[in-house]
Amino acid sequence: MTFAVDNSYARDLPGFYVEWQAARAPAPRLLRLNRGLAFQLGLDPDGLERDGALVFSGGRLPEGAMPIAQAYAGHQFGGFSPQLGDGRALLLGEVTDRAGRRHDIQLKGSGRTPFSRGGDGKAALGPVLREYLIGEAMHGLGIPTTRALAAVTTGETILRQEGELPGAILTRVAASHIRVGTFQFFAARGDDAKVRQLADYAIARHYPETAAADQPYLAFYEAVAEAQAALIARWMLVGFIHGVMNTDNMAISGETIDYGPCAFMEAYDPATVFSSIDHQGRYAYGNQPLILEWNLARLAETLLPLFDADPDRAVAKASEVLDTVGARYRGHWLAGMREKLGLWHDHGDDLALAGDLLTLMAAQGADWTLTFRRLATDADAARALFRDPSAFDAWLPRWQARRAPDAAMRMAAANPACIARNHKVEEALAAAYRGDLAPFDRLIEVLADPFTERPEFEAYTLPAPASFGRYRTFCGT
DSSP: OOOBOBOHHHHHOTTSEEEOOOOOOSSOEEEEEOHHHHHHTTOOHHHHHHHHHHHTTTSSOOBTOOOEEEOOOEEETTEEESOOOOSSEEEEEEEEOTTSOEEEEEEESBOOOTTOTTOOOBEEHHHHHHHHHHHHHHHHTTOOBOEEEEEEEEEEEEEETTEEEEEEEEEEEESOOOBHHHHHHHHTTTOHHHHHHHHHHHHHHHOGGGGGSSSHHHHHHHHHHHHHHHHHHHHHHHTEEOSOOOGGGOBTTSOBOOOSSOEEOOBOOTTOOOBTTOTTOTTOGGGHHHHHHHHHHHHHHHHHHHHOSSHHHHHHHHHHHHTTHHHHHHHHHHHHHHHHHTBSSOOTTHHHHHHHHHHHHHHHTOBHHHHHHHHHHOHHHHHTTSSSTHHHHHHHHHHHHHBOTTHHHHHHHHSOSOOOOHHHHHHHHHHHHTTOOHHHHHHHHHHHSTTSOOGGGGGGGSOOOGGGOSOOBOOOO
């Protein structure tokens, strides 16, 4: 059994990719199928359970598929690489879901492409399952995200720093894989015609309402800025750290993409970094709003010729939008924080009230998720998270005076009981390497409904034990 795909990206944007084929997997095996997502996409889950090993390893192409490796560039940790591209991924095509929305279907870890830059183009089992888990965690939290449709093992071993590991391929679903770096690839080559062509495609696919604006390309840029400001605010509100906010990892659609060295923060500290390669803390938790603006400035640079033929006027128009990004982000963040705190109407003191709590949490290492969740129902339980609760005791009456009558209900809906706790993620991945997927499946079950407290899942609500040590993440997929 297979399914049919469209190829609007390949059809409408010749020269933006290289046609390519997946490497042959010697013994593909379907490890997990995201049946709910398959149904949402209008696919047949039962048929995919039967034939998914071949389909999701690239051995049997969907009807109409034309596998391509997409071209893009990107700023990586601030340094510009004019050619990156899909070095281990292939876009099979697009499907339209039951709601009429178009989605890319991409294989990740399917072998070398012309963009591989010396890599083997493969992925190991652990990073594939990690991306599957974190994508589902973000989806459960209601945060726009790419998702995993399937994970397959390939029947081969691949060499990594940790030794020989089982190879795997992730099938990723995204609103599209157009990145800031996609625009940068052609802008860096001075190909304004292709930048315009890409912008027209992105407008039609993601922001069709901007096509009717007096200045459609400026309206498009503003729409991307708004989507990204809302997205990063939602990351911050759940303590998520992406870890590698390079411009090639910033999707024009406003979805979270590329779950490499990401993780959820436990003890609140704005300087938290998990990525093993982020030595300077560029992508620390507290820097994410700043990198949002930096990345959007890089996007604006690629679009300047479309904003106005006069360079000075083009820069002025871009700056007008860029100057609003900080306020957009703060507006989304404060609205979300009001929900997290269950505040009664808007008040001029709300920012200070939230900021003072965060200062206390940072000073005493209070757990981000537990503090807000416990405030909803049991202030004493929240108090116990602070080593010296006297400052919390001074803050509490200010919050209680602002708390809405339905605060507990609102806060329970805004503050998850469970997140993808780092030690639970690692437990699931370690077990998977041993051939035991039960911890992975149980974690997926927990993350599908993170706002409901269930006694049987209490262990998933608690921070890592001290023995877990300092957590480090790595780029894997």
